[in-house]
Amino acid sequence: MSAPNEVTPVLSWGPLRLGLGGNRLAGPDSFGPPRDGNESRKVVHLACDSGVAVIDTADCYGPYWSERIIGEALSRRDSRPLVATKVGVVRDASAGWAVDARPEGLARAAEGSLRRLKLEAVDVLQLHHPSTRIPLEAQVGALQDIRRRGLARHIGLCNVTLEQLQRAEREGPIASVQNHLHALRITPDDLRLVAYCKDRGITVMAYQPFAEGALLAEPRIVRAAEHKGVPAAQVALGVLLDLGDHVVPIPGSGSTRHVRANVDAVSDHLGLAGRVSRPASTDGENL
Ligand SMILES: NC(=O)c1ccc[n+]([C@@H]2O[C@H](COP(=O)([O-])OP(=O)(O)OC[C@H]3O[C@@H](n4cnc5c(N)ncnc54)[C@H](OP(=O)(O)O)[C@@H]3O)[C@@H](O)[C@H]2O)c1
Numbered sequence: 001m002s003a004p005n006e007v008t009p010v011l012s013w014g015p016l017r018l019g020l021g022g023n024r025l026a027g028p029d030s031f032g033p034p035r036d037g038n039e040s041r042k043v044v045h046l047a048c049d050s051g052v053a054v055i056d057t058a059d060c061y062g063p064y065w066s067e068r069i070i071g072e073a074l075s076r077r078d079s080r081p082l083v084a085t086k087v088g089v090v091r092d093a094s095a096g097w098a099v100d101a102r103p104e105g106l107a108r109a110a111e112g113s114l115r116r117l118k119l120e121a122v123d124v125l126q127l128h129h130p131s132t133r134i135p136l137e138a139q140v141g142a143l144q145d146i147r148r149r150g151l152a153r154h155i156g157l158c159n160v161t162l163e164q165l166q167r168a169e170r171e172g173p174i175a176s177v178q179n180h181l182h183a184l185r186i187t188p189d190d191l192r193l194v195a196y197c198k199d200r201g202i203t204v205m206a207y208q209p210f211a212e213g214a215l216l217a218e219p220r221i222v223r224a225a226e227h228k229g230v231p232a233a234q235v236a237l238g239v240l241l242d243l244g245d246h247v248v249p250i251p252g253s254g255s256t257r258h259v260r261a262n263v264d265a266v267s268d269h270l271g272l273a274g275r276v277s278r279p280a281s282t283d284g285e286n287l
Contacts, residue, residue, distance in 0.1 A: 007201040009246055010154060010175040011124070013053035013082060017241055018266040019205060020047040020081075020259065021252030022057035026065035031095040033065050034254060044073035046256050048080055050263040056178070056205060056250045058086035058128055059113050060097065067116035075118045084124035084176070084205070085113045086158060088131070088139070101131035103142035110146045124176055125152035129159045136167055144172035158207075162193045165202075174202060178250070181206035182215055183239035191243075198244050206240045209249040234265035241269055 023030040025040040034040040047055060057066045067085060074080045087109035088101040110125055127143055130136050143155045154175035157168055168174055177197055181190055181204070197204050210216055216232045225232040233251075240249045249266075253259050267273050 007199060009201045009203060010173065011054075011082060011203045013248075014051045015270070015272050016051040016053060016263065016266060017245070017248050017270060018052050018237070018262060019054040019056050019084075019248050019250035020044070020052050021207065021250040022055055022066040022070060023061045024252040024254035025057075025069045026062035029095055030061045030066070031091065032062065034069065036254075037069065039256065040069045040254055041073045042256050043254060043259055044070055045077070046259050047263075048074070048077060050259070052081050052263070053248050054082040054084050054124070054205070054250065055080075056084045056086075056207075057117075058089065058126075059109050059116075060086075060089045060091050060128070063091045064112075064116055067113055071116050071118040082123040083117060083119065084126060084156060084178075085117065085122050086126040086128035086178075087113065087143075089128040099129045099131045101127065101129070101134055101139045101142075103134075103138055103145075106139070106142045107146055110143075110151055114151060121150055122152050124154045124156045126156035126158050126176065126178060130157075130164060136164055137171055140168040140171040140174075147172070156203075156205075161189065162196055165193065165196070169200075174200075176203040176205055178205040178207050180208050181240060181243075181247075181249075182209050182211050183221060183236045184215065184218065185211070186239075186243075194243050194247065198246050202246065204243070204247045206243075206247055206249045209240055209251050210236055230268065231261065231265055233261055234269055237262065237265050238269040241266065 027033050057070055087106050090098050090100045146152050147155050156176035158178040194204055215221055215236050221232050221235050225235045237249050251262050
C-alpha cells in the first residue's frame with residue numbers, strides 16, 4: 001500500500017531499477033548493423049531474464065538496427081520488460097544526427113518503430129529531442145495523437161527542462177523524462193526536475209550514466225569505488241539510484257559481460273542480491 005502522500009508512478013516494473021540502453025546493440029557509433037548480432041540478441045535476452053525495468057531504444061540507432069534486434073529477440077519471449085523508443089531524430093549518410101520533429105514525420109516514424117519492434121503498441125513513445133523550429137505543443141500534441149490512436153501506451157520526453165515538461169503536460173499525460181544525468185553531472189536544475197517528476201509520478205530515465213564509459217575510469221569515481229570495495233559501475237549507478245525510487249539509469253551495452261555486471265551492481269546497491277533472477281547460462285541463440 002502507498003504511504004499517505006506517495007504518488008503512484010505511471011510506469012511500473014519489478015525490483016531491479018535498471019534499464020538497458022539500446023544504442024550499443026547497433027554498430028559502432030550507433031550506426032549500421034552490429035559487429036556481432038548474436039551478442040546483441042543475447043544482451044536483450046539477458047536483460048529480460050535479469051528483470052530489467054525497461055529496454056530503451058530509438059528509430060535512429062542504426063538507424064533501425066537496434067529496434068530490429070530488440071523486436072526479433074522479444075518476439076521469441078513470453079514476457080518482457082517495458083519497451084521505450086524515441087522518434088524525432090534522424091541520421092544522415094555520414095552518421096550525423098539531426099532533429100526532425102515535424103508532426104507528420106513523427107507519426108510515420110512511430111508506425112515504423114512498431115513494425116520493427118513487432119509490437120501493436122509501444123509502452124513508452126518518447127520525443128527524442130525538442131525541435132527549436134516547431135512549437136513544443138505541436139510536437140507533443142503529435143505524440144499524444146499517436147497515443148490516442150492506440151499505438152503507444154504512454155508518452156515520454158527527452159532532453160527537456162522543467163519549464164518544457166510543464167508546457168508539454170498541458171497537451172496530455174507525460175509518463176517519463178529521459179535526460180543526461182551521471183554521478184558527476186547533476187545540477188540544481190536537474191534536482192528540481194527530478195523532484196518535480198517524483199511529485200507527479202513521472203519516471204526519470206538517466207541516460208549515459210557512465211558518460212559513454214569515461215566515468216568508469218574517472219579518478220573520483222575510481223577512488224570512491226576502491227574506498228567502498230565495489231566496482232566503479234556501482235558507484236556511478238548508485239548515485240543515480242539514490243536520487244529517488246522513480247529514477248532508472250539506462251546504461252548502454254552491447255556486451256553480456258557488462259549487462260551482467262550492471263545487474264549485479266544495481267542488485268547489490270539496492271540490497272536485492274538473491275532476489276532478482278540470475279540466468280544460469282548466456283550461451284546460445286535461444287536464451
Ligand atoms: N535521449 C537521448 O537523447 C539519449 C542520448 C544518448 C543516449 N541515450 C540512451 O542512453 C543509453 C546509454 O548511453 P551510452 O551507451 O551512449 O552511454 P553510457 O551508458 O554512459 O556508457 C556506455 C558505455 O559504457 C560501456 N559499459 C557499459 N556497462 C559497462 C560496465 N559494467 N563496465 C565497463 N563498461 C561498461 C559500454 O560498452 P559495452 O557496449 O562494451 O558494454 C559503452 O561503451 C543509450 O543506449 C540510449 O538508450 C539517450
